[in-house]
Amino acid sequence: MTLHVQINRVSKVFPVGNTATGDLVAAMKGASEEGVDQKGKVAVNNISLSIGLGERLGIVGRNGAGKSTLLHMIAGLSDPTAGSIHIKGKVTSIMTLGVGLRDELSGRENIYVDGEIQGKSRAEVDAVLEQVIEFSELGEFIEYPVRTYSTGMKARLAFAMISHIDPEILIIDEALSVGDASFSTKATARILEICARGKIVILVSHGMKAVRDICNRCIYLKDGQIVMDGSPEAVTKAYIDEVREADEAALMQKFRSHVGSRSFRQGSEIEGISLLSGDSEGSCVRVETESRLRVQILARHESMDSRALLRLRIVRLDDLLLFHNDFPALDYVLDDGRIGIEIEFSRLALGAAIYRLDVHLLENAQERAKRYAECSTIFEVFTMDPPSGGKPMLFYPVAGCVTPI
Amino acid sequence: MEGVSGSVALRCRNVGKTFSVYRDLRIWRLLFGAPGQSTGPQVHALRDISLEVPRGTIVGILGRNGAGKSTLLRLLGQVYAPTSGQIEIFGQVAGLFELGGMGNPNLTGREYAVRYLQIMGAAKRDLAELLEDIADFSELEEAFDQRIRTYSSGMAARLYFAVATAYQHEIYLIDELLSVGDEHFQAKCWQRMRLRLLNGASGVLVTHDWTAIVKLCEQACVIEDGRFSFTGPSDQAVVSYLKLPVPAVSAAQFAGGTSQTHVARTGESACIRLPIEIRKTIAVDCSISIEMLRIGIGWEIVILSGCIAVGDTLGLYELELTIPSLPLAPGDYSLNVFLTQRRTDRGGASTGLDCKSWTYGNGLTLHVEGAPSQAAVTLPFSARKLGEQRA
Numbered sequence: 001m002t003l004h005v006q007i008n009r010v011s012k013v014f015p016v017g018n019t020a021t022g023d024l025v026a027a028m029k030g031a032s033e034e035g036v037d038q039k040g041k042v043a044v045n046n047i048s049l050s051i052g053l054g055e056r057l058g059i060v061g062r063n064g065a066g067k068s069t070l071l072h073m074i075a076g077l078s079d080p081t082a083g084s085i086h087i088k089g090k091v092t093s094i095m096t097l098g099v100g101l102r103d104e105l106s107g108r109e110n111i112y113v114d115g116e117i118q119g120k121s122r123a124e125v126d127a128v129l130e131q132v133i134e135f136s137e138l139g140e141f142i143e144y145p146v147r148t149y150s151t152g153m154k155a156r157l158a159f160a161m162i163s164h165i166d167p168e169i170l171i172i173d174e175a176l177s178v179g180d181a182s183f184s185t186k187a188t189a190r191i192l193e194i195c196a197r198g199k200i201v202i203l204v205s206h207g208m209k210a211v212r213d214i215c216n217r218c219i220y221l222k223d224g225q226i227v228m229d230g231s232p233e234a235v236t237k238a239y240i241d242e243v244r245e246a247d248e249a250a251l252m253q254k255f256r257s258h259v260g261s262r263s264f265r266q267g268s269e270i271e272g273i274s275l276l277s278g279d280s281e282g283s284c285v286r287v288e289t290e291s292r293l294r295v296q297i298l299a300r301h302e303s304m305d306s307r308a309l310l311r312l313r314i315v316r317l318d319d320l321l322l323f324h325n326d327f328p329a330l331d332y333v334l335d336d337g338r339i340g341i342e343i344e345f346s347r348l349a350l351g352a353a354i355y356r357l358d359v360h361l362l363e364n365a366q367e368r369a370k371r372y373a374e375c376s377t378i379f380e381v382f383t384m385d386p387p388s389g390g391k392p393m394l395f396y397p398v399a400g401c402v403t404p405i
Numbered sequence: 406m407e408g409v410s411g412s413v414a415l416r417c418r419n420v421g422k423t424f425s426v427y428r429d430l431r432i433w434r435l436l437f438g439a440p441g442q443s444t445g446p447q448v449h450a451l452r453d454i455s456l457e458v459p460r461g462t463i464v465g466i467l468g469r470n471g472a473g474k475s476t477l478l479r480l481l482g483q484v485y486a487p488t489s490g491q492i493e494i495f496g497q498v499a500g501l502f503e504l505g506g507m508g509n510p511n512l513t514g515r516e517y518a519v520r521y522l523q524i525m526g527a528a529k530r531d532l533a534e535l536l537e538d539i540a541d542f543s544e545l546e547e548a549f550d551q552r553i554r555t556y557s558s559g560m561a562a563r564l565y566f567a568v569a570t571a572y573q574h575e576i577y578l579i580d581e582l583l584s585v586g587d588e589h590f591q592a593k594c595w596q597r598m599r600l601r602l603l604n605g606a607s608g609v610l611v612t613h614d615w616t617a618i619v620k621l622c623e624q625a626c627v628i629e630d631g632r633f634s635f636t637g638p639s640d641q642a643v644v645s646y647l648k649l650p651v652p653a654v655s656a657a658q659f660a661g662g663t664s665q666t667h668v669a670r671t672g673e674s675a676c677i678r679l680p681i682e683i684r685k686t687i688a689v690d691c692s693i694s695i696e697m698l699r700i701g702i703g704w705e706i707v708i709l710s711g712c713i714a715v716g717d718t719l720g721l722y723e724l725e726l727t728i729p730s731l732p733l734a735p736g737d738y739s740l741n742v743f744l745t746q747r748r749t750d751r752g753g754a755s756t757g758l759d760c761k762s763w764t765y766g767n768g769l770t771l772h773v774e775g776a777p778s779q780a781a782v783t784l785p786f787s788a789r790k791l792g793e794q795r796a
């Protein structure tokens with residue numbers, strides 16, 4: 001019989017109690033009342049899914065979409081409220097690191113115990129023992145009881161153990177931030193290695209790149225249901241597009257205190273700021289780095305004189321000033337008497353972050369100049385392809401030319 | 406005590422901490438107070454630690470997992486007693502580690518904050534104002550009046566941070582603190598820590614994140630196997646901590662005559678010339694980063710280049726890098742250059758051949774001249790009257 005995971009109309013409902021005693025009473029009473037008609041939070045809603053040999057399945061979705069709940073049920077850590085799960089093959093999960101360790105035993109003894117639980121003979125464990133110990137970087141601590149370990153040490157041991165047995169069905173939850181940078185690089189490399197060998201891999205990740213690199217099939221979960229199932233490229237793209245809109249709304253809501261317009265003098269007002277990305281004519285909040293960005297400002301200023309100016313500032317939310325420029329208002333007077341200006345960044349160099357855009361209408365360029373009106377808005381710059389070497393402040397071209405000497 | 410301390414906030418002299426490991430828990434021995442038999446092995450978590458934190462500064466302690474960082478912080482926070490040596494603390498301490506230690510998950514966020522502030526001795530008349538600040542900073546909104554057990558870990562972390570930093574303590578003991586919440590919240594945490602520092606707070610920051618150290622500390626120590634292996638300026642501490650292997654120069658290298666300092670002007674095309682020698686027939690790439698490094702104030706990568714092909718045949722080459730209308734404000738920047746062997750497989754690690762970088766202790770400098778500007782960078786743009794076509 002070949003390896004497979006078969007999920008039939010599975011649902012999971014978490015009861016929502018109000019008090020600890022209430023929960024207990026409900027648990028005692030509800031023991032005999034099976035069924036999905038219980039009140040509570042529906043985490044997974046009637047999912048059917050079949051995963052076959054050789055499939056490396058990625059699961060994407062927002063927080064709370066039910067990804068982890070589904071994974072826990074496949075791993076056998078919790079039971080579905082309704083429906084059934086059939087699994088052929090041994091499931092190994094990397095998500096609850098260190099939970100299975102026995103405190104009183106030494107690290108070395110734990111490796112043997114874990115090997116036995118996984119159904120390995122002593123000889124099989126002996127074969128990989130030294131690799132596990134070396135990978136865990138525990139040194140002399142391998143002989144000490146696990147209760148003397150720090151959290152990081154436990155996580156390292158647990159990861160080393162899991163990653164050295166030959167998994168049949170491997171489940172990886174992205175909550176895999178084991179130890180410091182050097183260890184997590186090693187851990188990531190190891191996962192990729194396992195994926196190449198593993199017979200069925202199920203990966204939950206918010207990193208679209210990881211999903212595209214590792215998986216050959218991808219599902220998109222939303223509110224506990226599968227809304228899309230297909231190739232990782234297609235599904236991750238659909239997911240990104242769909243969350244963008246929701247993100248923009250959330251962004252404006254979260255930073256609403258930074259957004260607003262104020263007038264300090266009758267007849268002076270900044271009527272609007274629009275951000276246009278690429279060639280689109282609709283205002284947007286999220287802009288891709290290195291794309292074209294146009295900032296359109298419309299203002300009213302009744303007592304216009306030659307010194308009045310519009311000041312545009314772009315400030316990253318940690319208060320780093322990235323753009324500061326003054327524009328004489330008189331140069332941008334429209335036919336209807338209003339001030340209208342379009343500032344274009346043909347290739348926006350800003351790095352991925354959230355920025356505040358301030359527009360001030362000032363009396364003149366002096367430091368203590370009177371402010372007639374001001375207006376601020378928020379925008380986010382994102383990148384689809386973050387560079388591996390770090391998070392630069394700017395995306396700016398560097399050209400190279402080689403000559404033999 | 407104040408008179409003795411003067412300009413020192415915290416001092417350790419030859420502090421050591423040893424834990425005994427017993428094969429089994431000798432509960433009866435503990436209960437009846439039998440003399441401890443030191444049969445088990447001893448773990449020397451810390452040995453011979455000497456540290457002085459001048460008032461108004463935060464000293465960084467960098468170390469990997471299990472190096473003894475958390476033990477040291479617990480000693481300073483008087484959770485553990487040292488086995489040997491002496492610890493002197495001159496001021497009120499706020500421990501930003503094991504946050505929420507005094508919390509009962511059945512308290513609401515507000516109740517927790519009140520309890521913390523009362524224990525720390527905040528004046529009653531300040532309470533309302535502090536609570537408002539905590540509610541605002543933690544962004545918990547209505548959840549502030551719900552029980553902590555209903556919080557996600559991120560929400561709890563935000564509450565604990567907001568509470569612990571709500572008012573000015575004299576000494577902060579910080580463990581990996583600035584990794585709370587999302588980027589926006591982290592930026593807020595940084596601003597708040599800076600404010601506390603400006604108001605004269607002192608502290609110790611323990612972390613494995615070296616970027617936090619260069620951003621917040623002028624001085625730092627590296628802890629390895631329970632001992633300080635380095636004490637000195639933060640950037641040098643990072644070099645000592647990372648111990649990046651300087652590649653054995655064999656296949657390709659930056660040739661002699663690579664200038665240490667390169668000069669450019671704001672707004673003009675910048676030109677950086679690097680002599681490179683290829684000594685084996687492999688495909689060699691070069692990449693650079695320009696970083697703003699102000700020790701104790703900030704560190705950030707400003708420009709990162711992609712891989713630029715240098716060549717694949719033996720010989721001596723000059724690579725001329727051009728950055729059109731340099732967007733950097735005047736000042737000194739750290740210039741880091743790397744030679745790598747071109748990747749053939751997707752996702753594989755590239756092999757480093759040679760590098761000159763401050764994290765290796767051999768970085769170059771880019772000196773940018775020009776008129777001072779208010780913004781950190783200059784972005785190229787064009788402006789026109791609304792409705793007019795672009796020129």
